[in-house]
Amino acid sequence: MCGTDGCLVKCSSAPCATPENDIKDTFTTINLDHGDPIMYEPYWRKIGNKCGITFNGDDSLSYFANGKSLCWFMESKLEEQIKRLHNIVGNAIVDDYYIVVGTGSSQLMQAALYALSPTDQLEPVSVVSATPFYSKSLGHTLKYNAYPEVTDFVRSGLHKWAGDARTFEKSGSYIEFITSPNNPDGVIREPVVNGDQGKLIYDLAYYWPQYTAITIPANHDVMLFTISKCTGHAGSRIGWALVKDKEVARKMTKFMEISTIGVCKEAQLRAAKILKVVSDSCLDPKMENFFEYSRSLMTNRWQRLRQVVMASDFFVLQKYPLQYCLFTKDFCEAHPAFAWLICKGGEEEDCQKLLKEHKIHTRSGRRFGSDLRTVRVSMLSRDEDFNIFLERLMAIRGPTN
Amino acid sequence: MCGTDGCLVKCSSAPCATPENDIKDTFTTINLDHGDPIMYEPYWRKIGNKCGITFNGDDSLSYFANGKSLCWFMESKLEEQIKRLHNIVGNAIVDDYYIVVGTGSSQLMQAALYALSPTDQLEPVSVVSATPFYSKSLGHTLKYNAYPEVTDFVRSGLHKWAGDARTFEKSGSYIEFITSPNNPDGVIREPVVNGDQGKLIYDLAYYWPQYTAITIPANHDVMLFTISKCTGHAGSRIGWALVKDKEVARKMTKFMEISTIGVCKEAQLRAAKILKVVSDSCLDPKMENFFEYSRSLMTNRWQRLRQVVMASDFFVLQKYPLQYCLFTKDFCEAHPAFAWLICKGGEEEDCQKLLKEHKIHTRSGRRFGSDLRTVRVSMLSRDEDFNIFLERLMAIRGPTN
Incomplete structure (x- = not known):
């Protein structure tokens, strides 16, 4: 049992999170x-300070990172640990991919839309996803769907939300978000439209072994990941894209540059440390x-x-x-x-x-x-x-x- | 003298930054x-670890901050130190202002444009600034002007760059950026258009005592600041807006939520520590x-x-x-x-x-x-x-x- 009267269903050997279980009263939603x-x-x-990182006054002053990456604001330690973890878990191919770091994967979605939208067309490109699709609502009073909202919130002339991919029938270019495993329903997804002028953005935030079987190392053109769902460090706002095409990676980097002049260095360096511990824990039998x-x-x-x-x-x-x-x-x-x-x-x-x-x-x-x-x-x-x-x-x- | 042959002009008592002055050869641009x-x-x-901050594995996991601010992802420690520093320096009024934290002031510019753009008009609102205006170019190959680029990069239907404020003659609503002291020329600025339907965004990144005389505590409707130019911690990507109107602050917070689901917690907490040291150094005669x-x-x-x-x-x-x-x-x-x-x-x-x-x-x-x-x-x-x-x-x- 979980150690509290409130735990009605038998626990397995899985750890119980909080010592103060069930202190909430019956009136709290x-x-x-x-x-x-x-x-x-x-x-x-439990890992505690084994994973600790200290920043002194003179650390990380510059806009620039030390790496020689196309993504000039990316810390090379983070790039290295992202590649190492994907290689250990086997959930994505990283060789010959460009990595672009973002302030969470939300920013990378916008960067990918920016990079993949045709610039030579009068009309904004249609953006679709098969229902049910990703939605977010974090603010106390704000309600919206994420893919539609991220696509349309500044009424971009580059791209426009066009709804459910299953009912999308327009010819020509389009962008399709494929979330796999899917948020909200956890189902493994494939592209739905399958038009010949489609660009695909794979949102693989949940393609980690705690959520689903790793059936194949993913090798799509644009793949988005986030540390939030992988390790639980949502407060750090670190996401990354694996991008096959150099020009797309360059445009995504440009988006990040205009939007926020890169990504916070402290979170990047901490994320590198956290991912290193996760990788180490997969290899070192003395670690959990x-x-x-x-x-x-x-x-x-x-x-x-x-x-x-x-x-x-x-x-x-x-x-x-x-x-x-x-x-x-x-x-x-x-x-x-x-x-x-x-x-x-x-x-x-x-x-x-x-x-x-x-x-x-x-x-x-x-x-x-x-x-x-x-x-x-x-x-x-x-x-x-x-x-x-x-x-x-x-x-x-x-x-x- | 600076301690090197290369230092041709007499130094005052100001500190010399690097021990390895002038190691660059004559061919390097x-x-x-x-x-x-x-x-x-x-x-x-010199401050070193007096300003150090350590993050352990289980710190700052959540999207949410602990504060009760309208800006739900803002760390209350940061809010407190922002207010304290402005009160000590006297460069801005903070009482009765809402604070919105951003991933640098670039993101806050977009948030302010988003919040101030009318939503009931068919045409995007005109955005102007008096020449010479803020420009940025950080990437190795990317060249663009910041206000125009930030305004137009996703071809928003909400706002559109309309050039030099001095030659702007369109009637109706508009948004004017006022950078004071100005980037690039350091001049103190006032609004130029002075129309009756204008919304003003004051970019006060350089309104700190090392750059200019603090002549008055600024008390404009929307004021943007950044830690980058105040303390030099550009890598942290922390900016903040002081906003008079609650609804504008709420819309700016919404922008940040859709764009990046808030702002990296590590950088916020470190910025709080850095701003605290700066404030302390102004009050404690034992500190520099x-x-x-x-x-x-x-x-x-x-x-x-x-x-x-x-x-x-x-x-x-x-x-x-x-x-x-x-x-x-x-x-x-x-x-x-x-x-x-x-x-x-x-x-x-x-x-x-x-x-x-x-x-x-x-x-x-x-x-x-x-x-x-x-x-x-x-x-x-x-x-x-x-x-x-x-x-x-x-x-x-x-x-x-």
């Missing part, structure tokens, strides 16, 4: 709307392997959630196939960062509203271009909140409950 | 094109006052440059009036971060080309909306480069030289 990845905190607490730890944590949460949902007459969960993982060298099921929870009721059923009434704040499927019956639930919260979520979910018997 | 502010490095080296140090450095460089230019028949420098500084409590001349150097020749004289032939890389006045006779020269380089610059400038006798 728990927020599983955003995907703030703080669940790996206990691992990093980060991906084994995080996979065990996710597996445990998913097992417990499936138990609760199976016992319910009212909810179902997305299913995932068993796949062979090249990293773990075993067959495994996906354990996505978000649960895509579906109410069994009719089309009018508002799952988000129902859960809200039971003090669980989730994000409606509507926000992802899907329907009201579904919600996205973050699986990355602290143990305390996850335990309360299961308790409250168990108590729901239906909309009339 | 020195780069005074960009304004990388590394000249304060010796101060920060940062602004006295940096003002002495700038004064010395300007004195030496003026000596060289006075001895030349071919160059003149922008002049600045003596003004009473509320911070130093004395009359002082401006010592801008850039020298605006003018060739005396005719309109066809290409000053940038001439200096390039003498292995001094500067930025042409053309790039700031001005003419070929002028160049902008960074005054913020390391001592080594500044000394070589003066040597080479002394050797120039004219375009036929």
Whole structure:
């Protein structure tokens, strides 16, 4: 058991995050709307100062980094550790790729749109993604979908959101976002439009062993990653793109230059250290392997959630196939960062509203271009909140409950 | 003397930056094109670990900061130190202002454009600035003007660059950038258009005592600052806006949220520490006052440059009036971060080309909306480069030289 009365579902050997589990009272709504990845905190607490980095007054003054990369503001230590980690995990090819660092992968999405948009056309290029697609809402009062919003927020004349890739029929050039595993539903994705003038941006934020089987080293033209979902260091705002074409990498770098004159050096150097520890942990048997730890944590949460949902007459969960993982060298099921929870009721059923009434704040499927019956639930919260979520979910018997 | 044969012009008591002065050979072009502010490095080296900050593995994981600010990703320690420093220096009013933190002031410029652009008009709002205006070029091959480029790079439908504020005659709404002291020429600026539907963005990056007299605490609607030019920590990419109107601050925060989901926590926390040391140094007589140090450095460089230019028949420098500084409590001349150097020749004289032939890389006045006779020269380089610059400038006798 988790060591608290509030932990109703049996725990496996996975670690329990917080000593102060279940101190929240029954009146507090728990927020599983955003995907703030703080669940790996206990691992990093154990690692502690082994992963510490100190900046003195005279460190990192310059706009420039020391490397000789095309991406002139990228720290060479970070470049080295990004390549090393991908080689160890086997989730992406890095040889002959250019790396562009960004202030999180959000900025890299915009940089990729900027780099891939044709400049010789009167009309902005259409940008699509298959529903359900990536959505974000972090501010307390702000609500929007990420791909549409990122594409259109300054009403760019270069690109324009054109909705669901499945219903996109315009001929000519277009850009398609492919999130794989997908946010919100964790499904492995392929391009949908398959036109001959399409440019593809692969958002691979969740293509790490704790969330899904690593089935192949990805080798697409433009691939986006972020440290937020890989290690949980969302506050650092570090993302990177692996880019096959030199000119695209150059244009993405230019975007970053105009937009923010590069990327914060402290976060880059810290990210290099964190990625180094993750890689070391995969190779050094004396260390606790980060991906084994995080996979065990996710597996445990998913097992417990499936138990609760199976016992319910009212909810179902997305299913995932068993796949062979090249990293773990075993067959495994996906354990996505978000649960895509579906109410069994009719089309009018508002799952988000129902859960809200039971003090669980989730994000409606509507926000992802899907329907009201579904919600996205973050699986990355602290143990305390996850335990309360299961308790409250168990108590729901239906909309009339 | 600076301790090297290469230092031809007498030094005052101002510190000499690098022990390895003048190790560059005569074939190397020195780069005074960009304004990388590394000249304060010796101060920060002396401060050393008094200003050190350490991040352990489990620090700053979350997207969210702990503060209760409207700007939800801003660290409250940073907010506190920003307010404290402005109160000590007296260069801006902070009471009743909202603070929005950004990834450098470049991102805040875009955020301010986003927040101030009318959303109910078919045409994008005109954005202007009086020539010569802010320009940047950091990448090795990229050349562009910053205000025009930042305004237009994604061809926004919200705002559009409309050139020199002095020749702007369109009626209706507009946005004017006012950089004061101005980059490139160090002149104190006022709004130029003065229409009744104008929104003003004050870029006060250089309104610090080492560059200019602090004549009044600024209290404009939107004011932008950056740590880069204040303390020299350009690599951290930390800027902030002081914003009078809550709705504008909220929209700027939204821009930052969509663009990069906030601002790197490590840099924010380090910036808080650095600003604290700067404030402490102004109050604690046992510490070396940062602004006295940096003002002495700038004064010395300007004195030496003026000596060289006075001895030349071919160059003149922008002049600045003596003004009473509320911070130093004395009359002082401006010592801008850039020298605006003018060739005396005719309109066809290409000053940038001439200096390039003498292995001094500067930025042409053309790039700031001005003419070929002028160049902008960074005054913020390391001592080594500044000394070589003066040597080479002394050797120039004219375009036929």
